[in-house]
Amino acid sequence: MASPSRIGLYFCRCGPNLGRAVRLPDLSAPGAFPAAADVAVHDVLCSPEGQAWLAGRIRARGLDRVVLGACSPREHEHTFRGVLAGAGRSPWQLHMVNLREQAEWLGGAPADVTARARRLVAAGLARVALQRPLPEADVEVSADALVVGGGAAGISAALALAQKDRKVVLVERAHALGGLANRLDEVFPDLACASCFMEPALDRVLHSDRVEVVTGAEVRRVRGSAGRFTVELAVAPRHVDPAACLGCAEVCGAACPVEVAEPSGGGPARKAIHLPYPGCLPHAAVVDRAACPPGCAACAGACPFGAVRLDEAPRLREVEVGAIVIATGLEPGAVDGPEGLVSSYQLERMLHPDGPSGGALRGAGGRTPEAVLLATTAAEADGELALREVLKLAQRVRARLPSARVAVAGGLDRAPQLAGLAAALRRDGVELLPGALVEGGVAAAAGALEVRLAEPGGGTTRRRADLVAVHAPSRGSSGAAGLAALLRLAPDGRGFLGDGGASPFEPTATRTAGVYVAGAAAGPRSIREAIRDGAAAAGQVLATLRPGERRALEPLAAEVDAALCGGCGMCVAACPFGAMVIDGADGKARVLAVDCRGCGTCAAACPTGAASARHFTRAQIAAEISALLAGR
Incomplete structure (x- = not known):
């Protein structure tokens, strides 16, 4: 006894x-x-x-x-x-x-x-x-990392993490790396060629023996915690072997009988088998099987290298990592209105030599514009990114159309940090208007556009233009919300995942230990800021995960009394860490101790009392409450 x-x-x-x-x-x-x-x-x-x-x-x-x-x-x-x-x-x-x-x-x-x-x-x-x-137990942590997103921030993080005794899995939803950054022509502050500094970094990642690149993939499930995450990836088929494909896309494309609209809008129609975009990396074609006619295999028969794999199926795979870096980027703000009104990103693509118009600017009526007006409705939402983007585009439009009238609305020259750039634009003949674009203030007018501006002193003025480009508020990547739910993060109203760690001294950290957010996934960033964020997130991972390190398992991990368990699965559905499973042998719930964080959610959900939280058992809590009430 x-x-x-x-x-x-x-x-x-x-x-x-x-x-x-x-x-x-x-x-x-x-x-x-x-x-x-x-x-x-x-x-x-x-x-x-x-x-x-x-x-x-x-x-x-x-x-x-x-x-x-x-x-x-x-x-x-x-x-x-x-x-x-x-x-x-x-x-x-x-x-x-x-x-x-x-x-x-x-x-x-x-x-x-x-x-x-x-x-x-x-x-x-x-x-x-x-x-x-x-009971006390420990387990060896994984020093490997998963980077979600192959844009500037994700590439920066992957390169910094690719060190001895470590492996990086870089997951990108598209079938090409580089994100939005690699689709731009020139970037501020010095109008550097985007692809000129992005492509060498992409090449390093693709040829690193410590980085595994998985394109066409999304995170489907996450269980575990810092040091021991198990991540399930859903990988969509490319239907082309990138190791065999030379990226010519000419012979196979010529044989393809189907043309589909370019999904980003404004681009020429493409074939069902195509390169994601000119100069993409990996430089290999991809097949849009949803657009293929039933039974068609023309591209496979035409490819001289035997690279087409039309029977390739979607697959699931698991990776074990110690940390996760989210670098899913942003989606540029869209605008809606008459012909000739475009978003700042659409103007970026028009200016690009490989863009939908081959670098030619087109305004209302498809004509070369004689008057161009640029504005932003995101000065507060996107901050300095919006202001610098608009001024950069004005500079590029002026260089492309030296005889056109170019104006920038919104009094951007009043921002002290932009005074030098604004003065340079003014010297180049760009007009800087004090009035700001009125919401819904762009309308078609006799083959052109009429723009209404709200003046600082009150009232509105009207101005005619052939092409109006507006930087609207950006938003988080469309896949960020689902990823946030898997990682127990709360996106803001625009879909961004704030890097709000437990301490200001943990830049890029989140409230979920072992999960970091870098670049525009956390909010509007310039490309250079995104690259810096990626390196900072990698530094946090390197400082907290060491190869060969062992960490204690959660001592508060839940327990299941098999005699009381009915196998209903309510604990499995409730567990936010994926640590509860139904054992196939006896149909009872079982705790994966490596993944359990001891939160007690399963114990609260269990209808029979079979699941319990160590150190917070029903008997302990009942005794505490009873003693409190007895003393009243």
Whole structure:
């Protein structure tokens, strides 16, 4: 028969913070709490001297459990668990009663405050009597990382993470790397060629023996936690072997009988077998099987290299990683209106030599514009990115159409950080207008466009243009919301995943340990800022995951009493970490201890009480509540 528990009850004055309203002499008087084998008061238990004193009392009096009436367990529970472990006791047979915040600092008459403290202590004693040691185990962490998104931020992160004894899995939803950055022609601040600095980095990633690139893939499921994530990927077939394809897309494209509209809009029709875009990497064709006529295999027969794989099927695969970097980027803001009104991204594509018009600008009526107006409705939403983008486009339009009238609305020259660029544009003949674009203020007018501007002093003015480009507020990637749900993150109203870690000193971190967000996935960023974010996220991963490191499994992992389990699966559906499964052998629920975080969601969902949370069992919580109510 097990010997009865011996509980030590100790109060801490927390320096001057505890003992003015709570009458500690009354609580520590002999016989005040019969369940306690030893009761005493100390001035500062968390001090080195206080910890040594506590360890000595535990050993000398043969105690196996301890209740401390002191500060918040968030502040020093880990400290005192260490004291118990050092004294040869289980750290899980400690209970801290927060007398400072839940009694002393609430105020009131000392008699009332002390009565409240007495009930809290009695509840702690009732609970700790039922606490038991928890098993300890550890597991080797994975130093590998998953990077989701192959744009500027994702490429930067992957390159920085590709180090000795590590592997990077780079997942991109499209069948080409580079994201939006690689589709631009020139980028601010110095109008550098985007593909000129992107493509060498893409080439390094594609030829790195430490980076596995998986295109056409999306994250379908995530379970586990920092150091041991298991991620399921859904990989869409390319229907072309990139190792065999030379990217010519001419012979196979000529044989293809189908033409489909370019999905981004504004581009020429393409064949069902095509390159994602000129100069894409990997430089291999892809087949849009949904557009193929039934039974057609013309491209396969025409390909001289045998690279077409029309029978390739979708597949699922799992990867084990220690950290996840989200770099899913953004989607440019769209505009809707008459012919000649385009978004800033559509203008970017028009200016690109490989764009839908081969670099030629077209306005209302498909004519070369004689008057171009640029504006933004995202000065607040997208910040400086929107302002610099509009001014950059004005500079490029002026260079492309030197005889056209080019104007920028919105008084952007008033922004101090843009004063130099605005002055240079003015010298080049670009007109900087003080009025801002009125919402819905672009209308067709006699083969051109009429634009209404709200003037700073009140009233509106009207202006004619052949081409109007508007930078509208951007939004998070369309796949970001689903990914956020899998990783227990909360996107903002525009679909961005804020990099709000536990501390400002953890840049790019999120509230989910081991998950980082980089670049425009967190909000509008310039390409250079996205590259910096990717490197910062990689630095966080490298600093927290070391090859060969072992980490303790969650001691609070849930348990399942098979005798009570009916195999209903409610715990499986409720678990946010994918740590509950139904065992195929007996139909009972089983806990994957490596993946469990001890949150207790399964215990709350279980209708039979079979699932329970260690250290927060129904019996422990019931004893605590009963003692609280009995003292009223």
